[in-house]
Amino acid sequence: MKFKLFVAVAGIATAAMLGNAVAQQSTNQAVNARISLMKLYAFNLGTLGAMAKGDMAYDADAASAAASNLAKLTSLNASAMWPMGTDNASDPGSRALPAIWQNFPDVGAKAAALSEAAAAMQSAAGQDLDALRAAMGPLGGACAACHKNYRAPAN
Amino acid sequence: MKFKLFVAVAGIATAAMLGNAVAQQSTNQAVNARISLMKLYAFNLGTLGAMAKGDMAYDADAASAAASNLAKLTSLNASAMWPMGTDNASDPGSRALPAIWQNFPDVGAKAAALSEAAAAMQSAAGQDLDALRAAMGPLGGACAACHKNYRAPAN
Numbered sequence: 001m002k003f004k005l006f007v008a009v010a011g012i013a014t015a016a017m018l019g020n021a022v023a024q025q026s027t028n029q030a031v032n033a034r035i036s037l038m039k040l041y042a043f044n045l046g047t048l049g050a051m052a053k054g055d056m057a058y059d060a061d062a063a064s065a066a067a068s069n070l071a072k073l074t075s076l077n078a079s080a081m082w083p084m085g086t087d088n089a090s091d092p093g094s095r096a097l098p099a100i101w102q103n104f105p106d107v108g109a110k111a112a113a114l115s116e117a118a119a120a121m122q123s124a125a126g127q128d129l130d131a132l133r134a135a136m137g138p139l140g141g142a143c144a145a146c147h148k149n150y151r152a153p154a155n
Numbered sequence: 156m157k158f159k160l161f162v163a164v165a166g167i168a169t170a171a172m173l174g175n176a177v178a179q180q181s182t183n184q185a186v187n188a189r190i191s192l193m194k195l196y197a198f199n200l201g202t203l204g205a206m207a208k209g210d211m212a213y214d215a216d217a218a219s220a221a222a223s224n225l226a227k228l229t230s231l232n233a234s235a236m237w238p239m240g241t242d243n244a245s246d247p248g249s250r251a252l253p254a255i256w257q258n259f260p261d262v263g264a265k266a267a268a269l270s271e272a273a274a275a276m277q278s279a280a281g282q283d284l285d286a287l288r289a290a291m292g293p294l295g296g297a298c299a300a301c302h303k304n305y306r307a308p309a310n
Contacts, residue, residue, distance in 0.1 A: 032194060032198075035191075036191035036198075037195060039187060039191040040191050043187075043188035043191075043235075043236070046184070066235070068232060069231045069232055072228075072231060077220035080202060080220065
């Protein structure tokens with residue numbers, strides 16, 4: 001299970017690192033702000049994922065920096081980034097499913113779980129590679145939990 | 156001087172809010188990460204600027220949230236986002252001047268000044284509109300200080 005999650009998060013991070021040749025973009029700045037936030041998640045997660053996979057040499061300082069960034073980013077107040085009327089049925093620049101706005105308590109719980117997983121990674125990433133790898137599964141799981149229910153597939 | 160800075164920052168925020176019909180984009184994910192970071196600065200600054208200008212009703216909670224976000228964002232470790240070879244002479248997706256890599260101590264000092272101005276805004280924004288307005292000048296000045304020396308004009 002942990003390995004499956006790890007493969008999933010490695011895939012997510014790789015896709016985020018490679019898949020931006022065409023920028024996802026909306027005319028709504030709240031939508032663009034949350035896309036920017038997801039890109040910053042992916043950039044920092046990409047560093048941690050590359051180290052976990054052995055594609056990048058483990059570097060305690062760089063791992064700590066990426067994990068601390070993730071902890072700060074996942075603790076931002078993102079409420080202004082998710083106004084009503086910015087789901088993917090209303091805005092072709094968004095992949096956010098309308099279900100988000102029908103399940104705010106669950107979305108909030110999943111966001112809190114992501115923030116906790118990022119805080120755990122922040123404690124682990126600078127210790128050693130094994131600790132980083134162990135924290136990767138819950139972090140990837142927290143990303144996937146929200147994407148599975150609330151994000152439309154990429155076109 | 157303060158008013159000039161305020162007008163400047165309002166202009167910056169407005170440009171950031173309106174000027175994204177065509178996404179600035181690179182094939183380098185470090186460049187895209189810093190563009191995403193600047194967009195998140197602009198989004199949160201846009202809320203504060205709109206309240207300062209009277210375009211948005213003052214709301215202490217929303218102002219505090221935006222200012223707290225800015226304080227966190229400006230305290231991220233951005234070193235991985237600025238690798239050598241990603242200036243605007245090397246990457247058409249970037250507006251970062253080569254001078255950045257020749258003046259790292261000054262860039263670092265300007266980044267620290269931005270972080271301090273954002274922390275001051277974090278203390279001020281939730282107090283009242285006057286306090287928010289007073290903190291806007293130094294914040295806009297810190298943005299402009301870096302852009303003036305180290306960012307190429309938009310095409």
